[in-house]
Amino acid sequence: MVLSGLGKSLSGAVNRILSRGPIDKQAILELKNEILRALLEADINFNLASQMAENLHQRALTEKPPMGISRKDAMVNIVYEELTSIMGGTAYSLDIQKKRVNILMMIGIQGSGKTTTIGKLAKFLKHDRWNVGLVCTDTWRPGALDQLKQLGDKVGVETFGIPEEKNAVKIASKGIKHLTDAGKNIIIVDTAGRHKEEKDLLKEMVKLDKKVKPDEIILVIDGTLGQSAFNQAKAFAQTTNIGSIIVTKLDGTAKGGGAISAAAATGAPIKFIGLGEDITELEKFDPKGFASRILGLGDITGIIDQVERAQIMPDEDRARAMMKGNVSYNDMLDLFKSMGKFGGIRKLLDKLPGGLSHNVDDNMLATSKESMKDFQNIILSMTNDERDAIIKLNRSRIDRIAMGAGVTSDKVRELVKQKQVSEKWIKQMMKTGKRRGKKGQAGLPFNMMDM
Ligand SMILES: Nc1nc2c(ncn2[C@@H]2O[C@H](COP(=O)(O)OP(=O)(O)OP(=O)(O)O)[C@@H](O)[C@H]2O)c(=O)[nH]1
Ligand SMILES: [Mg+2]
Known part of the structure; x- marks a missing residue:
């Protein structure tokens, strides 16, 4: 499960704070070191992890707990806030509007999970009463159109493709026209993840971007990459204007925290996460919810709520x-x-x-x-x-x-x-x-x- 690696050691550290005696300087230092170890084990980038541990240390030493909040609860809350912050801070929605035809373009390297995620997203959006259509511009992967069409059929949305056409840009233009005429208000464009050479793939992406003019480009990143997700996301961000990121395969990797924090560090918001191969296994990403789940303590939400309230009160x-x-x-x-x-x-x-x-x-x-x-x-x-x-x-x-x-x-x-x-x-x-x-x-x- 996504939380297995990072979750266990972080919640262990937090549990130890809650069960020990008074919080003194030594306890704060021990907590800092334990948290740093947990973050590194979860493949979170060293600089990011040390920065978080350092912030935690400084805040625990200098911040006065809000009125009515114990030192321990205040510390748990600091861990939660710092963790939320490295996961991206706040939740974001897709940039879609009812009054226009919204074009979303999915990009990412081969096998990252683009096509599967399009199926999941189509289901998610259809459930929210959007009229969704799909376009397959992947002319490289054998059976790419069939794969997308199967997913489209499963969800009950139309899939456009031209089996004999090799020009991705032409397919995209025709597909968008066809689906717009058919009254769709969300069109999701699937793209190739492989090409003769990587630079050709990026070139094709730029051409598609120019022609398709997507409202949002969604980068799909494989969560099992851990912190190396950062370099991959950066490489794409340098070529195209990434609007959001979806991190997939967070089931069954202990590196999920690493991949998510690395993707968040690029500055593009993570809007969804993939948690399995099934078409239902997509979740909206909320750094706050994610951080409290990672910390995995039954009463953590209660503590955070109390601290939030106390922070508002004079x-x-x-x-x-x-x-x-x-x-x-x-x-x-x-x-x-x-x-x-x-x-x-x-x-x-x-x-x-x-x-x-x-x-x-x-x-x-x-x-x-x-x-x-x-x-x-x-x-x-x-x-x-x-x-x-x-x-x-x-x-x-x-x-x-x-x-x-x-x-x-x-x-x-x-x-x-x-x-x-x-x-x-x-x-x-x-x-x-x-x-x-x-x-x-x-x-x-x-x-x-x-x-
Ligand atoms: N466990 C798990 N597997 C996933 C997830 N998302 C995708 N996969 C699997 O990853 C593999 C590749 O997925 P695709 O959707 O074909 O990836 P793609 O990016 O479209 O690949 P190309 O078309 O070759 O570029 C498939 O076996 C999917 O079932 C996920 O969230 N969890
Ligand atoms: Mg694909």
Whole structure:
């Protein structure tokens, strides 16, 4: 299984933290070394592994656990965050839109799993009600069209190919036209993985790219390659504009962590992983879910949730001041940052106790990311006293701050108003842990859509 190699030794190290006595410097050092060993065993690149172990060490020594969180839980959370980060950080979706015909082109070296993955992806997308069609441009592999057609038939999607044609670009053009006319809104183009010579393969890829103009080029990488996946992915990325990566064959390799971290290190997001030969064995890739599975502890999700919540909540002094209705611009800056981190106000509210995001009218959440950025710049242009809200913002201060932040004075006034609403709202939140009032009333402090 994908998690076998990396999973066992990492979760072993984490389990040892949880079961031992107090966490001191020596324990932190031991953990660092154990984690480094586990990462190297899983074929994670040495520099990446040492960087992660070093970050872990530094953070464990210097970061104060959030309020209400034990040192041990904070350490487990740091391991989780660092692991998530080397696996790519966040989950990404395919760049597909209902209002256009989306063309996805699958590339990768022979045997990496392109054709199999196309079958899996077609099934996945069809299930999501997309109208999918496939094109086989592989004129090199004997039986390539039959293989794709078999998969297409299994899923129930149309497969286009011209058995006697040797020119991949011609097939691609005709196939796209045919499938577009047939009303498909996703066309997946399979390409050859072998050629007379490797440079011919890359040349063909460039030609196809120019003619097909895919909305997303998906690079398929064999997970059993471990960290050497990096060089392969780089070589492709230098020739074509890779939009995403799918790492296959993560079943039955102990090098999965190595391949995933290596692919993530190229900067292209990993969107799916292949976990078997069967057409159903494709999974959306989420670095967070993957990291918590690797750590494999029953209660790890609980710990991470608690830490995430504690990170959003203000510390004790601030909480007390806020309960009296005193919100400073610094508090607002923290909140804006948390929103960025958690991907929007709704997700942030979901993390807080009491299910705060219920009944929040979508209209209430509607202000752009730009406004958020403006508000942050405005606060950063204030003096310390202004940020602490010790000094009232009169007209000349507002004009000065606006100038410093490169926004209009009205924008600054908007923030001042938001602060007043926030004071009311946070007071309620702190008292009850719940938002009171009817849907769409009373108001959230910030009008923000999911970012
Ligand atoms: N175990 C396992 N095998 C896989 C996975 N994905 C693909 N395979 C196998 O890998 C082999 C090669 O897969 P293909 O899909 O033919 O690879 P390709 O990249 O299209 O190869 P070429 O067309 O020759 O370039 C097949 O035997 C697949 O069954 C996976 O996630 N797990
Ligand atoms: Mg193939």
